[in-house]
Amino acid sequence: MSTAQVVRRVAVFGGTHGNEMSGVYLVKRWLQNQEAITRPSFLTVPCIANPRAVERCRRYIDVNLNRQFTPGTFQYCMDVPSTAPYEVHRAVELNKKFGAAGEAFDVIIDLHNTTSNMGNCLIIGSSTDSFTLQMVRYLVQRSGLVCPVFLTENPASHVKMADTRSMGVHGIENGHYGPSCLRSVSRHGLCLELGAQPQGVLLADIFLRHERLVHTCLDFIHKFNQGELFPKETLEVYRILHVVDYPRNKDNDLSAMIHPELQDKDWHPLQPGDPMFLTLDGETIKYEGDSTIYPAFINEAAYYEKGIAFWATQKETLNVNELQVKN
Amino acid sequence: MSTAQVVRRVAVFGGTHGNEMSGVYLVKRWLQNQEAITRPSFLTVPCIANPRAVERCRRYIDVNLNRQFTPGTFQYCMDVPSTAPYEVHRAVELNKKFGAAGEAFDVIIDLHNTTSNMGNCLIIGSSTDSFTLQMVRYLVQRSGLVCPVFLTENPASHVKMADTRSMGVHGIENGHYGPSCLRSVSRHGLCLELGAQPQGVLLADIFLRHERLVHTCLDFIHKFNQGELFPKETLEVYRILHVVDYPRNKDNDLSAMIHPELQDKDWHPLQPGDPMFLTLDGETIKYEGDSTIYPAFINEAAYYEKGIAFWATQKETLNVNELQVKN
Ligand SMILES: [Zn+2]
Numbered sequence: 001m002s003t004a005q006v007v008r009r010v011a012v013f014g015g016t017h018g019n020e021m022s023g024v025y026l027v028k029r030w031l032q033n034q035e036a037i038t039r040p041s042f043l044t045v046p047c048i049a050n051p052r053a054v055e056r057c058r059r060y061i062d063v064n065l066n067r068q069f070t071p072g073t074f075q076y077c078m079d080v081p082s083t084a085p086y087e088v089h090r091a092v093e094l095n096k097k098f099g100a101a102g103e104a105f106d107v108i109i110d111l112h113n114t115t116s117n118m119g120n121c122l123i124i125g126s127s128t129d130s131f132t133l134q135m136v137r138y139l140v141q142r143s144g145l146v147c148p149v150f151l152t153e154n155p156a157s158h159v160k161m162a163d164t165r166s167m168g169v170h171g172i173e174n175g176h177y178g179p180s181c182l183r184s185v186s187r188h189g190l191c192l193e194l195g196a197q198p199q200g201v202l203l204a205d206i207f208l209r210h211e212r213l214v215h216t217c218l219d220f221i222h223k224f225n226q227g228e229l230f231p232k233e234t235l236e237v238y239r240i241l242h243v244v245d246y247p248r249n250k251d252n253d254l255s256a257m258i259h260p261e262l263q264d265k266d267w268h269p270l271q272p273g274d275p276m277f278l279t280l281d282g283e284t285i286k287y288e289g290d291s292t293i294y295p296a297f298i299n300e301a302a303y304y305e306k307g308i309a310f311w312a313t314q315k316e317t318l319n320v321n322e323l324q325v326k327n
Numbered sequence: 328m329s330t331a332q333v334v335r336r337v338a339v340f341g342g343t344h345g346n347e348m349s350g351v352y353l354v355k356r357w358l359q360n361q362e363a364i365t366r367p368s369f370l371t372v373p374c375i376a377n378p379r380a381v382e383r384c385r386r387y388i389d390v391n392l393n394r395q396f397t398p399g400t401f402q403y404c405m406d407v408p409s410t411a412p413y414e415v416h417r418a419v420e421l422n423k424k425f426g427a428a429g430e431a432f433d434v435i436i437d438l439h440n441t442t443s444n445m446g447n448c449l450i451i452g453s454s455t456d457s458f459t460l461q462m463v464r465y466l467v468q469r470s471g472l473v474c475p476v477f478l479t480e481n482p483a484s485h486v487k488m489a490d491t492r493s494m495g496v497h498g499i500e501n502g503h504y505g506p507s508c509l510r511s512v513s514r515h516g517l518c519l520e521l522g523a524q525p526q527g528v529l530l531a532d533i534f535l536r537h538e539r540l541v542h543t544c545l546d547f548i549h550k551f552n553q554g555e556l557f558p559k560e561t562l563e564v565y566r567i568l569h570v571v572d573y574p575r576n577k578d579n580d581l582s583a584m585i586h587p588e589l590q591d592k593d594w595h596p597l598q599p600g601d602p603m604f605l606t607l608d609g610e611t612i613k614y615e616g617d618s619t620i621y622p623a624f625i626n627e628a629a630y631y632e633k634g635i636a637f638w639a640t641q642k643e644t645l646n647v648n649e650l651q652v653k654n
């Protein structure tokens with residue numbers, strides 16, 4: 001049996017990346033009508049995380065906000081140099097308000113979109129936080145939506161590098177996740193990463209699914225606060241292994257694209273020998289690893305500059321402890 | 328019978344908008360391997376139209392390049408003020424090289440992408456240029472691809488404004504087409520506007536279709552040069568009527584989204600009473616015009632700032648004259 005403290009404050013962020021539109025417009029709407037996300041047992045606060053990027057409909061102004069929540073940033077807690085990137089200033093502000101030194105929010109729900117066909121992806125950073133795991137399990141079982149779970153926990157012991165020969169394969173340090181992300185500011189955090197949606201486009205279908213997932217989270221939290229016992233369960237997750245880059249030419253520019261047979265196949269098994277890339281000259285490059293992987297974030301627009309064609313993941317089943325609020 | 332001059336020079340542009348990736352990568356590849364687009368009877372020149380925007384993977388640096396091909400811009404033909412927007416400088420350069428005062432290219436093929444589900448859209452500006460109409464007719468019949476034709480010819484006499492009540496409806500002057508676009512630099516011009524593709528994403532399927540359409544154009548031009556007689560035909564086109572904007576609040580921000588039943592339905596008839604928008608609060612707004620329209624460019628990312636939710640078009644059948652090269 002795990003216990004967790006009662007939840008007093010929940011923050012829902014949109015616009016952590018300013019061109020991911022369903023979170024932006026949900027939060028704008030909730031700022032006008034906070035009642036829609038109110039539950040009797042806790043406070044819910046909606047917040048546009050990167051307002052300047054939202055205004056300009058860009059991912060960020062100077063640097064990726066979602067990587068600025070680091071001790072290095074918070075050394076500035078009192079006095080950020082005026083020359084620091086805008087997002088460093090903003091991370092310090094957000095940490096002061098929502099972090100442990102401020103109002104100490106208990107849960108952060110961070111709304112994102114991807115150009116990848118990842119459906120209703122739930123991103124978590126830990127396989128041991130029973131509260132978040134039970135919330136995710138609740139979304140999987142009770143939202144009425146298919147919700148693949150992407151686990152960004154450091155996979156050091158799991159990394160298999162057999163398939164690194166002809167492709168760029170980086171370790172996790174070049175990747176896109178970790179303890180520096182916005183959701184790490186609170187005790188429990190979850191990203192709702194919905195796609196496929198182009199940057200700068202608002203799709204009603206995705207907006208409605210994002211809304212439904214947030215409401216289901218809030219329902220879970222209220223039940224938890226009321227003392228409901230959540231029984232022991234298992235949860236299927238996709239744990240990150242490593243990233244795979246596009247084949248590139250001597251100028252570091254793309255020499256191949258995601259193969260049409262891999263495009264939109266996030267969460268589907270990629271077997272040794274399966275088509276992976278198509279060169280600009282029309283040649284197929286196959287996956288030459290020696291084990292099945294489950295690609296995610298296939299062809300995400302924001303990852304070209306990061307050297308990520310997709311994330312390789314492995315499927316795992318986690319045990320989720322029984323959970324009840326701490327008395 | 329129409330005649331047209333033999334074609335000596337064809338330019339194929341990619342990256343007129345720097346984040347429309349299939350044209351960018353096709354042109355980059357052809358710059359390395361010009362033979363792929365060579366035909367015996369004319370010269371084909373590939374060109375990245377807006378190289379700085381391509382480098383930064385943005386639509387443009389200062390202003391939309393595809394609206395700078397105006398007499399106002401070309402008054403600078405000798406001496407562009409250094410303070411002028413980058414795209415004005417670039418338009419003057421392109422006009423000097425490809426326009427009538429320079430090498431006088433005969434045909435421009437300009438490769439674009441849209442986030443709208445428009446398929447293999449062919450954009451033309453005139454219902455009377457027999458050469459371009461025959462080339463388009465050839466693409467429709469011979470490319471093996473379904474190719475809707477979008478006609479941007481000034482529709483003044485066709486505009487119906489009965490459905491302007493509750494939606495923002497602008498005249499053509501706020502729209503996105505006209506004689507100021509890049510393809511207007513040559514005698515004959517065509518945009519190949521393929522979608523749906525997110526900005527900054529390269530989809531292999533779209534790349535391959537773009538490539539096939541360019542090759543089919545070049546085949547047509549070579550046959551034309553060789554004296555082939557292209558018989559009288561008819562051609563179905565979608566002629567622009569007006570644009571429809573999103574419902575907006577007092578701050579001019581979106582208060583509604585494209586309705587899920589309209590999303591991705593480019594070229595489908597929209598009848599009076601059909602769902603058109605869904606407000607952020609979940610209410611359906613119906614199309615209240617009094618005649619059927621055919622929407623195109625539904626939910627194009629670049630058009631939010633222009634106040635365009637979609638273009639209303641009407642379906643028409645054009646007569647295409649018999650055509651042969653002038654002796
Ligand atoms: Zn994001």
Ligand SMILES: [Zn+2]
Binds near residue numbers: 344347439440
């Ligand atoms: Zn374009």
